[in-house]
Amino acid sequence: MRIQEDYAVQMRGITKRFGTFTALDSVDIDIKRGTIHSILGENGAGKTTLMSILYGLLNADEGEIYINGKKVDVKNPNVAIEHGIGMVHQHFMLVENFTIAQNIILGMEETKGFGVIDIDKANKKILDIIEKYGLEVDPNAVIEEVSVGMQQKVEIIKALYRGADILILDEPTAVLTPQEIEELLNIMHKLVDDGKTVIIITHKLKEIKQSAEKCTILRRGKYIDTVDVANVSEEELANLMVGRAVNLVVDKSPAKFGDVVFEIDDLYVKNEKDLYAVKGLNLKIRRGEILGIAGVDGNGQKELVEAITNLRPTDKGEIKINGKEIQNTSPKNVIENKVATIHEDRQKVGLVLDFTVAENVILESFNKPEYSKRGIILKDKAVKKAKELIKKFDIRPDDCENLPVKGLSGGNQQKVIIARELENNPDLLIAVQPTRGLDVGAIEYIHKTLVQERDKGKAILLISFELDEIMNLSDTIAVIYDGAIVDTFEQGTIDERTIGLLMAGGKVNG
Amino acid sequence: MLSKLLLLISNTVMYSTPLAFGALGGLISEKSGVTNIGLEGMMTIGAATGVSAAYLSGSPWVGFLCAGIAGALMALLHAVASISFRADQSVSGIAINLLGAGASLFLVRIVFGSLNTPPVPKKLPRIFSDSSVLGAFSRLNFEVTAVIAFILMLVIWFIFAKTKWGLRISSVGEHPRVADSLGLNVYKIRYICVITSGFLAGLGGASMTLSILSNFVPTAISGHGFIALTAVIFGKWKPVGVYLSCLFFGLAQALVIQLGGGSLLSSQIVAMLPYVLTVIVLVVFVGRSVGPKASGVPYEK
Numbered sequence: 001m002r003i004q005e006d007y008a009v010q011m012r013g014i015t016k017r018f019g020t021f022t023a024l025d026s027v028d029i030d031i032k033r034g035t036i037h038s039i040l041g042e043n044g045a046g047k048t049t050l051m052s053i054l055y056g057l058l059n060a061d062e063g064e065i066y067i068n069g070k071k072v073d074v075k076n077p078n079v080a081i082e083h084g085i086g087m088v089h090q091h092f093m094l095v096e097n098f099t100i101a102q103n104i105i106l107g108m109e110e111t112k113g114f115g116v117i118d119i120d121k122a123n124k125k126i127l128d129i130i131e132k133y134g135l136e137v138d139p140n141a142v143i144e145e146v147s148v149g150m151q152q153k154v155e156i157i158k159a160l161y162r163g164a165d166i167l168i169l170d171e172p173t174a175v176l177t178p179q180e181i182e183e184l185l186n187i188m189h190k191l192v193d194d195g196k197t198v199i200i201i202t203h204k205l206k207e208i209k210q211s212a213e214k215c216t217i218l219r220r221g222k223y224i225d226t227v228d229v230a231n232v233s234e235e236e237l238a239n240l241m242v243g244r245a246v247n248l249v250v251d252k253s254p255a256k257f258g259d260v261v262f263e264i265d266d267l268y269v270k271n272e273k274d275l276y277a278v279k280g281l282n283l284k285i286r287r288g289e290i291l292g293i294a295g296v297d298g299n300g301q302k303e304l305v306e307a308i309t310n311l312r313p314t315d316k317g318e319i320k321i322n323g324k325e326i327q328n329t330s331p332k333n334v335i336e337n338k339v340a341t342i343h344e345d346r347q348k349v350g351l352v353l354d355f356t357v358a359e360n361v362i363l364e365s366f367n368k369p370e371y372s373k374r375g376i377i378l379k380d381k382a383v384k385k386a387k388e389l390i391k392k393f394d395i396r397p398d399d400c401e402n403l404p405v406k407g408l409s410g411g412n413q414q415k416v417i418i419a420r421e422l423e424n425n426p427d428l429l430i431a432v433q434p435t436r437g438l439d440v441g442a443i444e445y446i447h448k449t450l451v452q453e454r455d456k457g458k459a460i461l462l463i464s465f466e467l468d469e470i471m472n473l474s475d476t477i478a479v480i481y482d483g484a485i486v487d488t489f490e491q492g493t494i495d496e497r498t499i500g501l502l503m504a505g506g507k508v509n510g
Numbered sequence: 511m512l513s514k515l516l517l518l519i520s521n522t523v524m525y526s527t528p529l530a531f532g533a534l535g536g537l538i539s540e541k542s543g544v545t546n547i548g549l550e551g552m553m554t555i556g557a558a559t560g561v562s563a564a565y566l567s568g569s570p571w572v573g574f575l576c577a578g579i580a581g582a583l584m585a586l587l588h589a590v591a592s593i594s595f596r597a598d599q600s601v602s603g604i605a606i607n608l609l610g611a612g613a614s615l616f617l618v619r620i621v622f623g624s625l626n627t628p629p630v631p632k633k634l635p636r637i638f639s640d641s642s643v644l645g646a647f648s649r650l651n652f653e654v655t656a657v658i659a660f661i662l663m664l665v666i667w668f669i670f671a672k673t674k675w676g677l678r679i680s681s682v683g684e685h686p687r688v689a690d691s692l693g694l695n696v697y698k699i700r701y702i703c704v705i706t707s708g709f710l711a712g713l714g715g716a717s718m719t720l721s722i723l724s725n726f727v728p729t730a731i732s733g734h735g736f737i738a739l740t741a742v743i744f745g746k747w748k749p750v751g752v753y754l755s756c757l758f759f760g761l762a763q764a765l766v767i768q769l770g771g772g773s774l775l776s777s778q779i780v781a782m783l784p785y786v787l788t789v790i791v792l793v794v795f796v797g798r799s800v801g802p803k804a805s806g807v808p809y810e811k
Contacts, residue, residue, distance in 0.1 A: 057691065078693035093688040095681050096803070106681050107692035109674035116672050 001030050005069035008033040008166050008197040009054060014063035016049055023049045026063070027223045029216050031166075033068070036188055036198045038212035038229070040205075040241050042439040043410070046221040047201045048090070051168045055087040056080040067166070086159025090170040090201075092151050094143045101126060101139035104158045129160045133190050148297065149180040156187065166197045173207055175465060177296055178500030185211050203241070205234040219243055242440045252451045255475040258287030261459040262339075262428045267317035267327075269300070269307040269483075276315070277303035279483035285428065285459040285476075290450065292462040292474030293485075296503050300483035301463050302344070305432055309341050310334050311349075321428055335364050340426035342417055344433045344463075346410075350417045353406035357395070358386035360405050361420050389419040394445075411442030418449060429453055430461045435469065447473060467496060467503075481505050516649035518764050523656045524722060526760025528553065528731075530659040531714030532738030533745070533752045534666055535581075535707035540742055541670070542703035543683035543804040547603025548588050550735025551610020552581040552708045556715025558614035561726040562621045564630040574634060574655075574716050581712020582705050584610060589704040593697055596808035607735070618726055627726045634721040655717035660753075662710070667749040679703060683802035686809040696809050711735065733785060740788045746799045762787050 003010055009031040016024040024046045031037045041047045052058040054065060056074040065072055067083045074080050080087075094103050101123060110121040126139050135153045143151060152172060159167055169188075173181045188198050188211055202208060208215050208229055215232075217224040217240045224240055238246045264283040271277035278300040285291045295301060306312035307327065308319055314327035321337050343349035351360050362371045362382045371381055386401035395415045400408060405416060414434065421429065431450060435443040450473060454460050464470050470477055471491075478488045479502040486502050501507075532549045539546040546552075559580035564573025584606055591602040618627055636651045670676035679699060681689045686696045718734070719726050737759050745752030762784040769780050 076693065077691055081693060087691070089691070093685075093691045095684045095688055097684065098677075098681070102677060103688075106677055107689070107694050109677065111674055115674050117674055117677065 001028075003066050003069055003071075006033055007031060007066070008068060009199070010066040010069075011050070011054065012064045012066070014050060014053060014060045014065075016046075016053060016058065016060050023221050024053075024060070025221045027218065027221070029223070030226070031197060031199060032214070033197050034192055034195050035214065036192055036200060036212045038200045038202055038208045038215045039218065040202065040208060040215050040237060041218035042203060042241060043437055044220070044439065045218040045241075047218055048170055049221075050218070051087065051170060051199065051201055054080065055085055055168060057087075081162050081164075084163055084165035085168065086162055086164025086166070087168040088152065088155040088159060088170060088172060090172075090174065092148075092155055094151055094154060096142075096144040098143060099139065100137055100141050100143065100146070100154050103143060103154060104139070104161050108162055125161065126157060129157050132194075133160070133187055135187060148175045149177070149183070152176070152180075152184070153187075164196070166199065167191060168199045168201070170201045171203070172200060173202065173204060175297055177504045178467065178496055179504055181207065205237050208237065209234060217241055238440070246440055247444065250447045250451065250472045252473075253455070255290070255454065256288045257475075258457060260284050260286050261322060262461070263318075263320045264308075265318040265320070267304070267307065267319065268315040269303040269312060270315055271303055277483050278307065281317075281480075281484050283461075283478065283485060285461060287427075287457045287459055288454055289475050290454050290460040290462055290473055291476045291478060292464065292470035293478050293480050294467055294470045294499050294503055295463075295465070295480035297465050299480050299503075301432070301480060303483075304480075305341070305343070305430060305463065308334070308339065308430065309343075335424065338424065338427040339430065340421035340424055340428070341430040342414070342421060342432060342434050344436070346413055346417055347406075351405050351413060354404055356386075356402050357390070357405050357408070357416055358382045358401045360416055361386045361389055361423075364420065364424065385423075389416075389423070393419045395419065411438045411445070414438060414442065414446065418446070422449075422453065426458060428459045428461065430463070432463045433465065434462070435464075435466070467499065471496060471499075479503055512646070513649070514768070516647065518761075518768055520649040520652065521764035521767055522757060522761045523652050524760070525763035526756040526758075527653060527656045527659050527721070528714040528718040528734055529738050529741060529756040529759055530663065530753055531655075531717060532711045532735055533741040533756050534659070534662055534749065535710030535714065536739055536742045537745075537747060537749060537752050538666065538679070538703045538710070539585075539707035540747060540805050541683045541802055542679050542700045543686060543802055543807065543809070544589070544592055544700055544704050544707075545599045545603065545806040546585075546588065546704065546707050546711075547600055547739065548584065548606030548610070548735075549707075549711045549738050550731065550733070551603075551607035552584045552711035553715035553718070553735045553738075554610040554614045554731040555584050555617075556581040556712030557719040557730045558618050558715075558726050559712070560716030561627050561630055561719045562617060564632070564720055565621070565627065568631055570630060570632050570634045570720050573630065573720055574713065577716030577720075578709040578712040581715065582709040585705050585708020585711070588708070589701050592808060593700045593704065596810060599806050599808070614726075615728060625728050629724040630720060633724050634717070653717070653721045655713075655721045658713075659717070663749050663753040670749060680802070683804055686804050690809075690811065700809070711738075714738070733788075737784060737788050740791055743799060743801070744791050744795055747801050759784055759787065 007030055011029045014024050014027045027050060039047045053060045056076045056079050065074055072083055104126055105122045110118040112118045123139050135157055137150055137153050172184060191198055212229050214226055215229050216226045262285040264281055267278050267281040268276055269278035307314045310329055310331045318325050319327040321339055326334050326337055347353055366372055366377055371378055383401050390398055393415045395412050405413060434446050450460055462473055475491050478485045479499055532553050536546050536549050556577035560573040560577035563576035564570045588602050588606050591597040592599040635654050637654055637657060638651050678694055682696050682699045690696050715731055719730050723730055741755035741759060742752055744755040766780050766783050770777055
């Protein structure tokens with residue numbers, strides 16, 4: 001396509017290399033002014049890299065950028081901002097202890113001279129934007145005290161305050177409740193009605209169908225296609241994204257519940273600020289059951305997991321596995337009582353990144369006679385075990401037992417953790433955000449493994465902020481809000497909207 | 511009694527002045543996200559350079575200015591190491607402290623041929639040239655450096671509370687990636703802050719030798735940089751708080767002088783007071799008060 005003025009953004013032959021790795025390979029994209037354009041791709045496909053180049057955070061090795069038909073050398077974000085480009089990052093770029101207004105004006109302050117900030121003038125400008133697009137926020141609130149949904153609105157206002165005409169949203173719905181997502185889609189439509197262009201980076205097919213007109217698909221750094229969203233199905237989009245047929249629904253047979261294995265009774269746990277994050281939480285999981293906890297991040301999920309795994313003290317209440325209390329003991333005791341955990345942050349809590357795969361595999365069992373003798377670790381045995389697990393769990397590359405685990409891809413790192421945790425033959429498997437940041441292939445694998453373990457009669461506690469994952473995998477869905485389980489449902493008896501409402505602290509009648 | 515009290519106030523203000531310069535410098539550096547453990551070294555080089563320059567030029571003000579420049583040069587080393595080369599800021603700071611002490615002695619030896627310099631021809635003045643105008647309150651004729659430190663505190667307070675520069679410095683110290691994504695130059699802001707920090711620490715050192723002592727001795731700066739660092743934490747990274755903390759440590763030093771030593775306690779024990787207080791403050795307050803989030807973390811684009 002030739003360079004045209006009614007296109008907000010046109011990128012030609014964009015190539016970006018990191019060392020020997022080619023993140024983007026001669027990618028073209030054309031985004032028409034006044035539309036919502038989505039960029040679809042798996043993790044690592046290069047979506048964010050491409051948009052970071054457009055916003056000037058990264059510089060392309062090759063290629064050209066045209067904004068409104070004119071060639072622009074976007075050296076840094078300043079140039080992008082000058083040309084009316086704004087970006088809302090996936091991980092919000094906000095200073096936590098600044099007020100909303102301070103965050104919005106930072107770098108583009110209204111001043112009265114001598115650098116003195118004119119806060120009244122700034123507030124007026126902010127309120128104009130709030131009113132125009134229905135972005136309700138209180139400019140004087142401090143960021144760390146407002147919800148994630150609110151923070152996202154701040155990010156959008158921040159971009160608009162800088163005069164953005166082209167707004168890039170990177171995975172904007174990852175952390176939102178269904179209601180907040182709906183609100184965001186409304187805001188996006190208002191922006192487009194006002195003549196602005198919205199680019200949304202996502203891997204969620206449903207939202208593309210709901211919002212975008214065009215969708216550009218990237219796969220492993222290569223341009224695949226740009227399609228009219230109205231003419232393709234979600235399945236077709238998924239196939240284009242992955243490059244093969246994918247199964248969007250988790251295959252699973254009806255659950256066969258056994259005895260209660262794991263029980264939490266009236267649990268209270270404090271957070272870092274010495275406030276109760278878990279308040280009177282009750283939970284029961286049976287053998288052969290996947291219990292999914294649905295909830296917005298920050299409602300006590302982290303503290304709950306840390307209390308169960310004894311990384312954090314319990315203030316009140318009981319946590320019982322097979323009838324035995326384990327609260328306020330030690331992580332070692334928890335492991336010995338057959339609780340296995342896939343932690344949310346695999347790189348910080350799950351693995352020692354600089355250790356080899358073999359060393360990581362025996363992290364929880366190195367002091368057992370199989371792996372050590374008189375305080376000396378039996379390296380051969382560890383390597384042998386690692387080789388066995390690499391084969392069993394299809395960890396790649398297949399000769400990685402002596403390589404540092406940090407060299408593996410996210411999906412393979414997660415497989416190392418799962419292999420280690422399942423080696424212990426647990427009665428309870430806790431999986432926190434087990435598929436976060438993984439590609440579709442790895443997600444399929446992990447979902448399949450969780451269902452397999454359930455079928456072997458294990459109890460599984462799944463905590464995820466992806467509501468789809470909870471809805472698809474769980475036999476029982478528990479909704480957490482403000483540190484307590486507000487309601488529990490059997491799979492198939494509840495719809496996403498109702499859960500979304502409960503997640504946001506709403507009440508359901510009848 | 512009144513005269514004793516006035517003496518105590520006067521000594522408190524006097525001894526808190528070098529600390530206030532150092533601590534306000536430390537504050538600026540920490541606010542921008544760079545820990546400055548090297549304050550001690552920067553103050554020492556300031557103390558030595560101040561005396562040398564004042565002696566050679568005959569003007570204490572030239573000495574004072576040169577002291578600031580010497581501190582700033584020292585800070586430039588810290589900035590290059592910890593900002594551009596992303597070195598461990600504690601290690602770099604310790605190196606600055608060793609270098610500051612060594613270079614000072616070396617410099618003084620070259621200029622004066624001995625480690626204890628003769629007194630400078632003229633000290634930095636007091637606020638009133640003739641103290642008789644104050645009568646009984648003549649003790650309150652403070653050093654001009656004390657006034658400069660006080661004004662400096664007000665200026666820094668104003669910068670952080672009211673201006674865009676304060677907002678920008680804070681953002682760089684809290685979350686440099688945010689600042690970067692908004693087109694602010696993180697490295698430039700940090701360089702400016704660290705160099706300013708060294709300049710002020712240098713002035714702090716000179717206010718000890720040109721205003722309090724009148725000459726340089728190897729023990730002129732003995733732990734003042736570390737006490738200043740503690741004052742930053744004790745003052746919760748707020749200019750007014752930091753200044754008041756310096757007064758607190760200044761008071762401790764003044765008490766040492768006033769109590770001297772007597773039959774009850776030997777003077778050596780009394781002299782420990784400021785240092786013991788520093789340790790206590792550190793034990794009680796470190797960890798409780800939270801500083802800038804990105805302080806001590808090198809920023810990589």
